[in-house]
Amino acid sequence: MAAGGGEFAGVSDGRLATFETVCHAAERTLPVQGAWVSQMSSGGFGGLVYASDEMATRLDELQFSLGEGPSVTAFSQAHPVLVDDLDGRGSVARWPMFADAAVGAGARAVFALPLCIGAIGLGVLAMYRVYPGTLLPDELSSALRLADISAYALLDLVTKDALPELITADGKGGMPLDRPVEFHRAVVHQASGVLVVQLDVSIEEALARLRAYAFAEGLPIGDVAEAIVARSLLLER
């Protein structure tokens, strides 16, 4: 098993546990042979966070060095890029260098899902398979849910310096994700926006602070968000 590399090489295993779980869940439950999570920002690649095997590591490195590929596109466009055949004409036209190199390495299909929460761009969860073919609707559904989990885990990781005490709060490596439906509520994201101004922090940190507060108080994030939007709760700066 390849572990995380780049700037996360020194991060304790606990913090990477979620990514490991996600990548192996993808490998077990979806028609893919491996998966990886790359951190990215508007400035470019932030590093490989976790890869399930050597091929996944290689596919990440290729995109990093060539500056093109499905993960790069998925991140910059903020939508899934589902490549059913890397050897097809469309793929070669889109990523001439990457498509050739990836097929040479033995990959035939790549599914790249952006890890973004509104205006917050965190990275990409990508999966590869060694034969061509796309994801069925149910498989896409599972993949998107794995991406949601990865996005919040990556949010914890990139805001760790702002919130050092919280990442280890459960002693394992991150806060549990509430029912996903809570995170899709409009009020959660409105509250993050309110906190950007109130606390004078980035939108990433605002959401992380909201999440951390809810976790520490043992409250659903939606309830905390409602109180913030109603201005009946003020978080400390």
Place this chain on the structure above:
Amino acid sequence: MSDPHHNRELRLGQTFVRLADSLVNGFDVVELLDGLVGSCVDLLDASAAGLMLADQRGQLRVMATSSEHSRMLELFELQNDEGPCLDCFRTGGPVIVLEPAEQIERWPLFATELRSRGFGPSYALPMRLREDTIGALNLFVPPDVVLVAGDLEIAQALADVATIAIMQHRTIRAGEQLAEQLQTALNSRIAIEQAKGVISEHAHVEMDAAFELLRSHARRTQTRLSEVAASIATRAIPPSAVVPPSTPGRTSSSRDSKPAN
């Protein structure tokens, strides 16, 4: 013109021209759907309208409502558990329930919330292209109003054009295009909520007024709504950029539901 029918036909024509234009020239899905729910309230006897799209994870998410007031958003979010949008999405057919008793029996929680907001009958129309249902359009009217068949036909036609717009390239690149469009739209919608929060706190206005400021700025600068929202949320542009100097504090807005009378 004084003839209301002539006026409506004119506006209806303009609405379809705008929709067709977005098909040809590309568009922002959230803006398209926002325009669609606005048209439903403008053109029909509906006092409020909203639209939910499936998020490809097994949930419906609110994409546009004729009023961005928080209480309206909640009425839609509730429908992940029960309500006409959910039934419509599951069956792929229209769900029209006029009688309060039947509403309460089918959706106890939703029906109570619907009443408390002053609405009566509810109409849900599918956003469907052949065998694929991608979401539902919901129309609400005051208790003593019933939408005529012609109104429902217009609403369904508007929903159909929007569906085709979202799924237009499906035959070319199969599932990828739909996933691109839907996921982009869902994510833009989150960015809009984030930006509403920023503007609301900066300008001391309610969420619906914050949305109006965001939308007006996008129109004024001819920028896509989702781009403006992302710039505000990431502080690439300051919230003051979208707030006219004279905006009074703590206001509620404008394109809200017509009074239920």
